[in-house]
Amino acid sequence: MDRFTKNYVDSFMADVIAKNPGEREFHQAVREVVESVAPYITSYPQLMDLKIMERIVEPERVILFRVPWMDDRGEIHINRGYRVQMNSALGPYKGGIRFHESVNLSIMKFLAFEQTFKNSLTTLPMGGAKGGSDFSPKGRSDNEVMRFCQSFMTELQRHIGADTDVPAGDIGVGGREIGFLFGQYKRLRDEFTGTLTGKGLAWGGSLLRPEATGYGLCYFTESMLKTRGESFAGKTVLISGAGNVAQYAAQKAMRLGAKVVTLSDSNGFIYDPDGLDEEKMQFVFTLKNIRRGRIKEYVSAYPNAVYYPDERPWTIPCDIALPCATQNEIEEQDARHLVDGGCFCVAEGANMPSTPEAIAIFHQNGLLYSPGKASNAGGVATSGLEMSQNSMRRKWTAEEVDAQLRRIMADIHAACVKYGTQEDGSVNYVKGANIAGFIKVADAMSDQGLV
Numbered sequence: 001m002d003r004f005t006k007n008y009v010d011s012f013m014a015d016v017i018a019k020n021p022g023e024r025e026f027h028q029a030v031r032e033v034v035e036s037v038a039p040y041i042t043s044y045p046q047l048m049d050l051k052i053m054e055r056i057v058e059p060e061r062v063i064l065f066r067v068p069w070m071d072d073r074g075e076i077h078i079n080r081g082y083r084v085q086m087n088s089a090l091g092p093y094k095g096g097i098r099f100h101e102s103v104n105l106s107i108m109k110f111l112a113f114e115q116t117f118k119n120s121l122t123t124l125p126m127g128g129a130k131g132g133s134d135f136s137p138k139g140r141s142d143n144e145v146m147r148f149c150q151s152f153m154t155e156l157q158r159h160i161g162a163d164t165d166v167p168a169g170d171i172g173v174g175g176r177e178i179g180f181l182f183g184q185y186k187r188l189r190d191e192f193t194g195t196l197t198g199k200g201l202a203w204g205g206s207l208l209r210p211e212a213t214g215y216g217l218c219y220f221t222e223s224m225l226k227t228r229g230e231s232f233a234g235k236t237v238l239i240s241g242a243g244n245v246a247q248y249a250a251q252k253a254m255r256l257g258a259k260v261v262t263l264s265d266s267n268g269f270i271y272d273p274d275g276l277d278e279e280k281m282q283f284v285f286t287l288k289n290i291r292r293g294r295i296k297e298y299v300s301a302y303p304n305a306v307y308y309p310d311e312r313p314w315t316i317p318c319d320i321a322l323p324c325a326t327q328n329e330i331e332e333q334d335a336r337h338l339v340d341g342g343c344f345c346v347a348e349g350a351n352m353p354s355t356p357e358a359i360a361i362f363h364q365n366g367l368l369y370s371p372g373k374a375s376n377a378g379g380v381a382t383s384g385l386e387m388s389q390n391s392m393r394r395k396w397t398a399e400e401v402d403a404q405l406r407r408i409m410a411d412i413h414a415a416c417v418k419y420g421t422q423e424d425g426s427v428n429y430v431k432g433a434n435i436a437g438f439i440k441v442a443d444a445m446s447d448q449g450l451v
């Protein structure tokens with residue numbers, strides 16, 4: 001980076017930090033994008049004059065609201081609801097809803113910011129948004145979750161719509177929550193539209209949407225591996241998380257011939273030296289999605305496996321790591337462990353799971369490394385396909401959706417290669433994804449005038 005570009009990044013970040021004090025995750029996500037696109041921006045004075053980057057980091061709208069609800073014992077709880085409508089240059093706002101006790105404005109803004117570039121990469125017409133609440137469904141009854149979702153949607157419904165803003169799931173929001181949210185939306189607005197994605201298959205959902213993020217992650221990883229003449233076959237794979245993304249990443253990696261040896265949750269991880277198989281996967285689906293249990297229960301069913309409480313999986317030797325839990329779950333020391341353990345490929349299923357220090361270690365050691373906005377885009381891409389099916393009032397077969405998902409992931413990989421190939425022939429997927437995602441949004445914003 002030349003001195004002029006470095007000065008641009010430094011002064012830009014100083015402004016962002018001053019304007020958004022304490023928003024650590026938001027600063028982290030912005031810095032990564034600005035560092036990638038600064039050389040591009042500084043060579044196009046028009047983008048500088050139009051202040052495209054200054055506009056992109058300012059959400060078009062932030063909605064913050066009270067969510068009161070009553071638990072099964074009659075006690076009243078007050079949570080905070082959010083919807084950050086970041087950018088609508090490419091289409092209606094689109095992005096998930098997260099229910100987790102850690103949710104705050106910084107996390108919502110970083111996710112909405114990432115979503116803007118991710119959605120641009122999918123090639124589909126979607127703007128960027130994110131929403132959620134500091135409510136955790138963990139340990140709550142179905143009735144409590146329903147009452148919370150109804151209260152949340154009672155306010156959110158006035159800000160969303162099929163052509164305005166289309167939410168979906170994320171951490172803590174799966175099929176059950178989308179059902180309750182959709183029911184209340186329909187009741188209040190008296191319309192059966194595709195305003196949420198991730199819906200049930202009988203009422204407007206798309207085949208393969210539940211699988212899409214994990215499957216798309218594996219399709220993207222296959223393309224990365226292919227650049228080195230490699231594949232999943234025979235590789236040892238670490239996966240973190242045990243939720244939606246982790247489950248289907250594990251299933252697909254296993255079906256592509258890999259040995260998946262770990263899964264985790266916020267309490268610890270399980271290591272199964274024999275690897276997952278179809279039967280073990282069914283156990284995990286039932287454990288997590290029906291019984292809503294904890295991953296440590298895996299070792300009671302499969303005693304060859306070991307449970308490591310309060311630890312992350314990254315110390316286990318592997319070839320490939322697929323982080324699928326949450327932001328900043330791979331820190332510098334974890335990255336060193338991965339490198340020392342023989343890992344040569346890290347593809348992110350979660351959003352921003354690697355810290356900047358961890359990413360630097362991956363790059364220094366020549367790993368194949370892809371940021372979530374490229375490799376986990378299959379989820380929102382299939383949400384885009386669900387929107388298309390809803391608009392046409394049609395339903396595509398699983399084969400049709402899978403073929404489109406594969407094509408989209410291949411196109412995203414090609415875009416990363418186009419904009420991220422270095423002089424030595426290696427691909428910097430961070431640079432590639434950020435520049436490719438940015439150009440479309442920036443061009444659309446210049447076309448649409450000062451809004």
Ligand code: NDP
Nearest residue numbers: 170171172213241242243244245265266325326350351379
């Ligand atoms: P789920 O709620 O289904 O699963 C989340 C998993 O991650 C759980 O195993 C959870 O464990 C674990 N986890 C959550 N927070 C933490 C934490 N602070 N520390 C350690 N573990 C944690 O969510 P998803 O699978 O949908 O989402 C996982 C990641 O993928 C997120 O980063 C999300 O933003 C991203 N993503 C999701 C997409 C989707 O379509 N669902 C699309 C693209 C990205 P526990 O039960 O203990 O909380």
Ligand code: 2IT
Nearest residue numbers: 095096168170379380383
């Ligand atoms: O982070 C993400 O891309 C998601 N949680 C999915 C969003 C969506 O609208 O499907």
